[in-house]
Amino acid sequence: MSSSLLLLLLLLFIVPAFMLEFRYHSNREMEQYLLQVNASNPDITHLYSIGTTVRGQQLWVLALGDSPDHHTVGVPEFKYVANMHGNEVLGRVLLLQLIEELVRGYRSSETWSLQLLHSTRIHILPTMNPDGFDNADNNCVYVQGRFNSNGADLNRGFPDTFAGLRQQPNVNEQKMEPEVRAVVDWLKSETFVLSANLHGGALVASYPYDNSNGGPELVGGASVTPDNDVFLHLAKVYSSSHAHMSKGNQCEDVSPFQDGVTNGYQWYPLEGGMQDFNYVWAQCLELTLELSCCKFPPPEDLPALWTDNKQALLAYIQQVHLGVKGRVFDAAGVPVQGALVEVRGRQNLCPFRTNRFGEYYRLLLPGNYSFTVTYPDHEVLTDTLAVPYGPDQFSAKQHDFLLRRTTTLTGLAPTEPAQADLTPTCSQRLNLAGGGATARWSALTVGFSLVVLRSLVD
Template identity: 40%
Template structure:
């Protein structure tokens, strides 16, 4: 039904209701025995038609009728989060999708909300990013900020905010509100029952007592050794022994990372005020600055969040606890702060194409709920600005000569060289975060000739590149057959092999071989 028709129907409903009301008033004046049953049946029928018309109108509106912030500033427990996501799906069906990546130790779902102009679909060339919160159960601020951030994006989208519309139209965002729902529930129940009490480590770990940010496969040692040997520099495969130690929540995230081609990520924590970037694991047991091959990009990502935060980059006072410090510019290299093993951000970088940083967004864990709206104001611009960073560097597609995508092709930055490659997704598309500059990019795939192109990367936007790879020409088979001069000689096999090594014997069909060093050996067989 068209909206104009619905509007006309609604006007007719109003007019007829008014006429019937006038008629009923006349009837009341003329008789005290008005037929109540007929009046009720008639008006119920009209009312039903009008309600149906109103429902159609709401479906036709350019933005939902409830396009105002409805989510309250409070801590949402597991049941409340579930309800909010149900409501969200009904309020914004054209922009959102809710799914789960698995369950926690105690069987709680790990819900993800997707925000996109085409939810549920990977659009070729469109980058995907994620926000993760509540990895430590007693750090719930990020969980609440992301609930409101999702609502903010949808509200502003339908208010035709150009910046937000472009961001949602060109990015597929995934939000994991709680990576540790069991730990949160434990900390939340203490917080509620004790009128705001929060213990430093109560609920930090999962239900099995494991710190999830120490539970990821440790790929750093592999990367450092491979770097020393000039070997592989990306997509390291975890050891089986590491996989056997995974907690359910960690295993769910690993599967999630393999299901979606994430490009950018931020993991929100509390307890400090700093943006922390890889590597988190130093090359020794000591804590010292340990740069990744993409150190410049990671610094830029961390600086983006810190500088767009209300005061993260400019504060002069440390957090109010022993050992706290003020970080220059509001950023730090993880291993320079303190080295850990099994962290999530290093795993993202070394096992996937995703660049992740960890952001500590507040000194206090579990602050009173009435402070949440102010914390949101402090972080809103940083959340938006960081999300926009997914569109820096290069992106493009690798196909064959028949325009068929080549998945798992390797995309290298070969000049100036950055010793960290990325791979194409199933549709052959790729994204590579880079700082502004001039780069030589090379695409390779097994069975194809490599192709190199030059790209100019500009500030604040990505450069599109396409690679069309040609099949390698088959090499001629090498036929194990010696020249007659050696075959005609009655020489033992061992001697024949020695002659071949000395360069007398050639193999037919193997193509030209580089000339060997010429030595005056005399004739092959002495004449009598």
């Protein structure tokens, strides 16, 4: 019998069965639940830590899918993050219930769960700020517990998109809170395509940009991204799938939101936010979901709040299959990293690039789009693609690009494409190639069981 199987059996005997009730679980109870789910479902779950908090608590992520412990070419990566503000707690409950629902549906061979987990790798971080949660009280509006143990607001701690482009900082050199640094490193190791972070205090789906430097992105009081049509669609998918959000006027002392959605900047400007960072520097489209008028809802309200959000949480994951996906191959048929894959009319601050597997993912609404693919020592390739609506089929349109070498080739292609203006610093700041973070997390996932066991015994 292998050592890993022995360890798994040991965990199953030591860790008691955990019944997921509708209540607020402590960080230790949450850890126990994630451990049990992972041990009981090794074929579709993989538990790993992306780092630690100021107080040394692990930031646990549960990945679910057919190959939960590694990326599969052609399978998009999706993530949910909750409890970024320690006193905004509903997201913790919803994401644990979502895990339970996905696993239950898979074990019951329910079509919707099988389709999601066969087609998508889903990462769930139930708490980004467990230290803040430990300090929170149950007040609906007060801020006790909002910040981490250094007194920092984690949703103001990311390198700011617009200030960053002006000042040219290097993300790897910038001082960050450990929880923020953990998420930045996480983004280096996976090519996340779609994401949402769960908050409380309002009922609205907010989309980028959250900030502006007064440039051409400002349109009618909103700070508009090149993918504004996609962001608006994503926000409305969540809002319309939610039981009440689309009504737009559910919370007292909060201005009504048309259709239950808002541009972040138009609501209120925010510097150093996580959703802008995801979009600009990690090619991951992210929404901020405000899911309860009360930041710390009474426990008796939790079942109804889960019912309100269940279909919206599932429908939003399915949107990861919008648009087009595929790979870029060089003239020798080898997939290439760092090729620019650009869509005409969408001038992203940091152009989208292929990952280390040569993959690209572009979330787009149905229509015809002109693509331009650029890679050193190869001819620029332009192609027009007709894009259908992929979520219904649980797959974006599949299209690979095969490049041809230029006739003036003088040597091997460099590892990074030549770029103009600000784009070289985009890749240097985030270093999307990753590698170091992936290796570090592999060590963490191998050793996490012993760490958790010690925490249960001590």
